Amino acid sequence: MIELINKLEKEQSLTLAEYEFLIENRNEEAAKILSEKAVEKRKEVYGNDVYIRGLIEISNICKNDCCYCGIRRGNKNCERYRLTKEQILLCCDEGYPLGYRTFVLQGGEDSHFSDDFLCDIITSIKLKYPDCAVTLSLGERSFESYKKLREAGADRYLLRHETADKEHYEKLHPADMSFDNRMECLKNLKKLRFQTGCGFMVGSPYQTSATLAKDLKFIEEFRPEMCGIGPFIPHKDTEFSNFPAGTVELTCYLLSIVRLISPDILLPATTALGSIDSFGREKGILSGANVVMPNLSPEDAKQKYQLYNNKLSSGAEAAANKRMLEERMESIGYKIVTNIGNHKKGN
Ligand code: 5AD
Numbered sequence: 001m002i003e004l005i006n007k008l009e010k011e012q013s014l015t016l017a018e019y020e021f022l023i024e025n026r027n028e029e030a031a032k033i034l035s036e037k038a039v040e041k042r043k044e045v046y047g048n049d050v051y052i053r054g055l056i057e058i059s060n061i062c063k064n065d066c067c068y069c070g071i072r073r074g075n076k077n078c079e080r081y082r083l084t085k086e087q088i089l090l091c092c093d094e095g096y097p098l099g100y101r102t103f104v105l106q107g108g109e110d111s112h113f114s115d116d117f118l119c120d121i122i123t124s125i126k127l128k129y130p131d132c133a134v135t136l137s138l139g140e141r142s143f144e145s146y147k148k149l150r151e152a153g154a155d156r157y158l159l160r161h162e163t164a165d166k167e168h169y170e171k172l173h174p175a176d177m178s179f180d181n182r183m184e185c186l187k188n189l190k191k192l193r194f195q196t197g198c199g200f201m202v203g204s205p206y207q208t209s210a211t212l213a214k215d216l217k218f219i220e221e222f223r224p225e226m227c228g229i230g231p232f233i234p235h236k237d238t239e240f241s242n243f244p245a246g247t248v249e250l251t252c253y254l255l256s257i258v259r260l261i262s263p264d265i266l267l268p269a270t271t272a273l274g275s276i277d278s279f280g281r282e283k284g285i286l287s288g289a290n291v292v293m294p295n296l297s298p299e300d301a302k303q304k305y306q307l308y309n310n311k312l313s314s315g316a317e318a319a320a321n322k323r324m325l326e327e328r329m330e331s332i333g334y335k336i337v338t339n340i341g342n343h344k345k346g347n
Contacts, residue, residue, distance in 0.1 A: 203246020
């Protein structure tokens, strides 16, 4: 194990079999060494800085029926909403004076989101806040559509690959969704020079050490600028409602490995991690994460954007409570910074 960790640190790469071994045989000692090395790397590139992103959940209407997700099309108990352009801009107006310099527009695959509609919103945000980055997280779209969004000024795009194993992907998604299209979208985003984020859930149903090894290999080869990794948490209105949640322990272990694969990656301590453990965000940062994404959505949107049971949106998770988040980060030796927080290339 120690040898593998040293190899990973030095070469930023392992074979699939080695990744699998590292996951399968993990223990407290390995986790400790990995997190220490991950923190060392993150400090070389990003110091003690923690970047913040204001998350705006712009719609929970979705044409997809992903088996794990609370806002899946088939969930009749989900009360649907979509924010107007004015409401979205108001979220930015609230976030800017608090120090947010990245706005993440996240939503389901809502067919109301035409290119024109989105480009208009992106242009308006960029006009009003030219020193801010706009990140989109709106699912799969065509190359032409991504191109228009990029030309309108969007800087970054988050599209979790969910799993890098095709068979596993097909167990998490209905037949009308395609692994190949997901991968194609990610490649297109890169081609268009979006700072691109992929990612996956930890402990999703049918996940194994072998599928996780493929996730790690994919990250190693795809070289995303960002990567969202959080525990799977069951949602009561999905067919996965009785599956157990992923663990903090494995999530943090994987965060450390990803930091060693890619020392300069932007790696959030996710809301899901904060939702299953009251100290989850801090544990994520202490494992090598360097980003947090507090929620800037209007209160009733927060209540309705339920991807999983008991999703956190209050306390330090609320963008308005930035001071609380600052204190929590300071208590573990880190500092929230309010610059744009771009990816530091070439490290
Ligand atoms: N548990 C954890 N994460 C989830 N997501 C969706 N549903 C769940 C769940 N039940 C994640 C997916 C998606 C992102 C927006 O939220 O990975 O890409």
